[in-house]
Amino acid sequence: MRGAGMGAKAIRYSPWVMHFNAGACNGCDIEVLAALTPFFDPERLGVKLAPNPRHADVIIVTGALNKKAAERLRRLYDQTPSPKFVIACGACAISGGVFTDSYPVISRADKVVPVDVYVPGCPPRPEAIIYGIKKLLDKLGGHLESSAR
Amino acid sequence: MSLVLGNFSFTEVSPRRYVITVAQSELRGVVEAVVKEESYLSSISAVDLPKDGKIELNYIFWSVKHKAALVIKVLVNRENPVVPSISDIVPGATKSEVETYDLMGVVFEGNKNLRRGFMVPEDVVAKGVYPLRKDSGV
Amino acid sequence: MVIVEIPIGPQHPALHEPIMLKVKTDGEEVVEVAVTTGYNHRGIEKLLEKNSWIRGMYIAGRVCGICNAVHTQTYVQGVEKLMGVEPTPRANYIRTMVMELERIHSHMLICAVMAEIVGFDTLFMLMMRDRERVMYLKELITGSRVHADIHVLGGVKRDVDEVRRARILDELRKIEERLKYYKKVYESDYTLIRRLSEVGRISKSDAIRLSVVGPTLRASGVKSDVRFDDPYAAYSEIPFNVEYRDEGDSWARMMVRLDEALESVNIVRYTVEKLPQGPAVPKTIPRAAKPGEVISRVEAPRGELLYHIVSTGGSNPYRVKIRTPSFLNILNTESTYLGHRLADVPVIFASYDPCISCTERVVVVDEKSGRKAYVSLKELARGG
Numbered sequence: 001m002r003g004a005g006m007g008a009k010a011i012r013y014s015p016w017v018m019h020f021n022a023g024a025c026n027g028c029d030i031e032v033l034a035a036l037t038p039f040f041d042p043e044r045l046g047v048k049l050a051p052n053p054r055h056a057d058v059i060i061v062t063g064a065l066n067k068k069a070a071e072r073l074r075r076l077y078d079q080t081p082s083p084k085f086v087i088a089c090g091a092c093a094i095s096g097g098v099f100t101d102s103y104p105v106i107s108r109a110d111k112v113v114p115v116d117v118y119v120p121g122c123p124p125r126p127e128a129i130i131y132g133i134k135k136l137l138d139k140l141g142g143h144l145e146s147s148a149r
Numbered sequence: 150m151s152l153v154l155g156n157f158s159f160t161e162v163s164p165r166r167y168v169i170t171v172a173q174s175e176l177r178g179v180v181e182a183v184v185k186e187e188s189y190l191s192s193i194s195a196v197d198l199p200k201d202g203k204i205e206l207n208y209i210f211w212s213v214k215h216k217a218a219l220v221i222k223v224l225v226n227r228e229n230p231v232v233p234s235i236s237d238i239v240p241g242a243t244k245s246e247v248e249t250y251d252l253m254g255v256v257f258e259g260n261k262n263l264r265r266g267f268m269v270p271e272d273v274v275a276k277g278v279y280p281l282r283k284d285s286g287v
Numbered sequence: 288m289v290i291v292e293i294p295i296g297p298q299h300p301a302l303h304e305p306i307m308l309k310v311k312t313d314g315e316e317v318v319e320v321a322v323t324t325g326y327n328h329r330g331i332e333k334l335l336e337k338n339s340w341i342r343g344m345y346i347a348g349r350v351c352g353i354c355n356a357v358h359t360q361t362y363v364q365g366v367e368k369l370m371g372v373e374p375t376p377r378a379n380y381i382r383t384m385v386m387e388l389e390r391i392h393s394h395m396l397i398c399a400v401m402a403e404i405v406g407f408d409t410l411f412m413l414m415m416r417d418r419e420r421v422m423y424l425k426e427l428i429t430g431s432r433v434h435a436d437i438h439v440l441g442g443v444k445r446d447v448d449e450v451r452r453a454r455i456l457d458e459l460r461k462i463e464e465r466l467k468y469y470k471k472v473y474e475s476d477y478t479l480i481r482r483l484s485e486v487g488r489i490s491k492s493d494a495i496r497l498s499v500v501g502p503t504l505r506a507s508g509v510k511s512d513v514r515f516d517d518p519y520a521a522y523s524e525i526p527f528n529v530e531y532r533d534e535g536d537s538w539a540r541m542m543v544r545l546d547e548a549l550e551s552v553n554i555v556r557y558t559v560e561k562l563p564q565g566p567a568v569p570k571t572i573p574r575a576a577k578p579g580e581v582i583s584r585v586e587a588p589r590g591e592l593l594y595h596i597v598s599t600g601g602s603n604p605y606r607v608k609i610r611t612p613s614f615l616n617i618l619n620t621e622s623t624y625l626g627h628r629l630a631d632v633p634v635i636f637a638s639y640d641p642c643i644s645c646t647e648r649v650v651v652v653d654e655k656s657g658r659k660a661y662v663s664l665k666e667l668a669r670g671g
Contacts, residue, residue, distance in 0.1 A: 027352020
C-alpha cells in the first residue's frame with residue numbers, strides 16, 4: 001500500500017473523507033451521504049467529511065468515470081496531500097456496471113487513480129461503505145481491536 | 150379528434166397526445182401558435198432515419214391550458230440538417246437545441262449557444278461524429 | 288469594479304445533467320451565470336438502443352439513483368404501451384406506493400440539504416435521521432434501499448403481504464408526525480425565512496416561458512402536475528391535492544415540496560389500505576414490441592419526466608429520448624441568479640433540487656493574478 005508508513009499511521013484515528021462523483025447515478029452518492037450522518041455515525045471511527053481535497057485523507061470515488069470527470073478526479077487526487085487513499089464505491093467505479101460499453105465512460109476508477117479498497121454493490125449499503133473505510137483503517141495498523149478500550 | 154390552433158390542425162394519436170407534421174418554413178409559425186396556449190417546451194427529440202436520409206425532429210410541448218402534449222414533427226435533410234431556431238420565441242428551448250446539436254448534429258440557425266462538447270467527451274468531438282446517429286460507430 | 292469569475296462545481300452533477308456554474312460577480316452582486324455540463328454524461332440514450340427492452344429497464348433505473356423508480360416507470364409504461372400489455376391493478380398500486388415513497392425521501396433530502404446550505408446543520412442531521420425511516424420502508428417493499436427495480440413488464444417483481452402492510456402503516460404515522468414538525472420549522476424559523484424568501488423569484492409567465500417543471504413551476508402559481516393532468520399507474524383512482532403556491536421564490540419551492548411530501552404520505556397510506564386483490568407478479572414477460580412511438584410522461588420528484596420511445600419492432604428500441612426534469616430546471620434558470628448576492632447562489636441552486644450531495648466545491652479564481660483557492664459551497668453560503 002502506497003504511503004503506508006508513519007504518515008499513514010497518523011490518519012488511522014481520524015481519516016477525513018472526501019467524496020467525488022465521477023459520473024454516478026446519485027444512488028451511491030446518497031448512500032455515502034447517509035453513511036456520514038448520525039444514524040450510521042461514522043464519527044465513532046473518527047471519520048469526518050472533508051469538503052476540500054487539500055484537507056482529505058481518503059477519497060471515495062463513485063460512478064462510471066465519465067471522461068471529463070476523470071480528468072477532474074486525477075486533478076483532485078494530485079491536490080490531496082500524502083498519505084492518501086482511494087475507495088472505489090459501487091459497481092460502476094469498480095467495473096463500469098451497466099455503463100461498461102458506453103462511449104463517454106472509462107468505467108474503472110483504477111485506470112485513473114490507484115485504488116486501495118473496493119466496495120461492491122449497486123449501490124452499497126451505508127454499512128458496507130463504513131465497513132470499507134474500517135478495512136482501510138485496519139490495514140493502516142489496527143484500529144478498534146487495539147485502541148477502542 | 151383534432152385540435153385547431155390558428156391555421157394549424159393537430160391530430161389526436163392517443164389520449165392527450167396531439168401531433169402535427171409541418172415543413173421547416175412553417176415551424177416558427179406553429180410554435181408561435183402553440184406558445185399562446187400556455188405551453189412550455191418539454192423536449193426536442195431527434196430521431197435519425199438513415200434509410201430515408203432524414204432526421205425527424207419532434208418538438209414536444211405540454212399545454213397547461215389544454216392539458217395535452219402537442220408534438221410538432223419536422224423532417225430535415227440528414228446531409229445538411231438546418232432548421233430555424235425557436236429559442237427567441239421559447240427561451241426554454243435554448244439548451245435543448247444545444248443538446249440536440251451536440252448529440253445529433255442538427256444545426257439550429259439563430260441559436261448563438263451552439264457548440265460541441267456540451268455533453269459529448271472531447272475524443273468523440275475530435276472524431277467529428279454525432280453519437281446518437283445510427284452510423285456514428287461509438 | 289473588477290468582475291470576478293467564480294466557477295462552482297463540477298463536483299455535483301444532478302442526474303445526467305452535471306453542472307458547473309460559472310458565476311461572474313461585480314463585488315457581491317451576480318452579473319452573469321453560465322452553466323457548463325458534460326461531467327456526468329454516460330451515453331444512456333445510445334446504450335438503450337444497443338440493449339434489449341428488458342435490459343433497458345435496469346439501465347433506465349440507473350439514470351438517477353434518487354428517482355430510479357419513476358425512471359423505470361416511465362420507460363416501462365411506454366414499453367408496455369408498445370407491447371400491448373396492461374399491468375394488473377394490484378401491480379399498479381404497488382408501483383405507485385414505491386414511487387410516492389421515493390418522492391418523500393427525495394423531498395426530505397433536498398429540504399435537509401437546503402438547511403445545511405444555509406448553515407442549519409441540526410435540521411440537516413435530524414431530517415437525514417428521519418429519512419432513514421423512508422429508506423427502511425423502501426427496503427421493506429422492494430428489497431433495496433435505493434435502486435428499487437421493482438417493475439417488470441406487466442407487473443411488479445414482488446408482492447406486498449399483510450405483515451408488511453401493517454409495518455408500513457405504522458412507520459408512516461411516525462414519518463407524518465416528523466414531516467409536520469419540519470413543515471412548522473420551515474414556516475416559522477426566522478433564519479430560514481430570511482435566507483429563502485424573496486430569493487430567486489420566478490413569475491408565473493416566466494416559469495412557463497423558461498419551461499421549468501415540477502415544484503419549481505408549481506411554486507410560481509401554475510397548477511400543473513402530471514399525476515393529475517395525465518394520470519398514469521394508479522393515480523386516476525387515488526384522491527390527492529396538487530400543492531401550489533404563488534410566491535415563486537426559493538422558500539415557496541421548499542414549502543411546495545414539504546406539502547407534497549405530506550400529501551405523498553396520504554397517497555402511500557391510501558395505496559396500502561386499498562390495495563386491490565389479485566395477482567401482482569406476471570407469469571410471462573413479453574420480449575418483442577410492435578412498431579410505433581410513444582411519449583411517456585411521469586411526475587418525478589423534481590417535475591415532469593419524459594421519455595420518447597420509438598420502436599421499429601424487434602427486441603431493441605430504435606430510439607429513446609430521455610428528458611429529465613433537472614435538465615430544464617437547472618439549465619433554463621440561469622437568469623434567475625442575476626442581481627442576487629453571491630451567497631444566495633447556492634440557495635437558489637439548491638431550491639431547484641439539483642440533488643446536490645455535500646461535496647460540491649467552488650473554485651475562486653482571481654482574474655488578475657490567476658490565483659485559485661478552493662472554498663466549499665457551504666462556506667460560500669455563509670459568506671466565506
